[in-house]
Amino acid sequence: MAGDEGNERGPHAGDEPISAMSRRRFLKGVGVVGAGAAIADPAVLGAQDKPAAGAAPAVAADAARKITLSVNGQNVDVNVEPRVTLLSALRDYAEPAITGPKLVCGMGTCGACTVLLDDKPVYSCLCLAADVQGKKITTAEGLGTPDKMNGVQQQFCEHDGLMCGFCTPGFVTAVSAFVAKNPNATIEQVKHGCAGNFCRCGTYPRVFEAAVAAAKA
16 A cells, blocks of 8 residues: 555655646636636726716825915915825925924934924924814924024024034924923923933033023023
8 A cells, every 4th residue: 555655646755646736737727717818808807997887086095185284374385195294295395395394213203303283392204294284383494584583593592502403493493382381491391391302412401501591581
């Protein structure tokens, strides 16, 4: 019996009987040919392309569409897909680009992209542009200009509260919102208010000094 079994198998112990392999190959071949014929059938293709009678034309869920954002007191129209963040809409889609908020981590951990949404600091990398229509958006550009800075911007300059400057717009935006609600804030309160912003250069002492001075002013 052992010899007969060996004759039915190939050179490897795991091979299937020749008869079983033949049946499987035949059935696989028939299935592939049948599927190919169905795909090539013009009637089948036509049925797939034709929408149902009376159906509205399909619109891709991720198609770009025009939205209007209120940024720094002005309406800004952008054509964006639903997945586009507020940060990307401001930097990549607005014309002219609004580059105060910076893309650093993209995960809501560094604060470089901080903007004010109805006067509250938020990470714009975590907000969808489509979700903030109708809200007041303020970036560092809307807080003041080089010729007419707000109190926080002025104190950052006087106390040299920056190093490379990449995180500065986020700090200025967050601190401006904080001191507006916390006049005469102490340095410990300022540290808590800036907890959502990160400076890779480590210029925290100067940042805190500038924030405390702005709060007193």
